Amino acid sequence: MEFDSYTIVFLMTGPNRGGANQTDLELLQHRHLEHLRRLHQEGFALVAGPFGEQTDESFRGLVIFRGDLSREKVLELAQEDPAVKAGRLRVEAVRWYCEKNYVEFPHKTQH
16 A cells, blocks of 8 residues: 655644733734745645644644655744744644545645
8 A cells, every 4th residue: 555644733732822912912823824824835735724622722723734845844844933933832743644645635746
């Protein structure tokens, strides 16, 4: 059996979740979403989105990165997120394998 692989980055609750005013939080959220859009537009991230109805509220969302990117590159890109830099989020990365051609993403091209 052949496999495709991807790196999944879990966006987790970070150590600096409290204390910011609403205006700062809205600006940070805007910058966070812009970062995710840029990762997708530049072809690094295949898909990203928040979680809902999870039993562990520390899991905030995920980003699935192309499988040809090294773990180091994925972590570098993920840690550039303004919300991660601010400590509102932290990242956990795992390699995920699935049967070849079983999952398709619109921007799966290798760069």
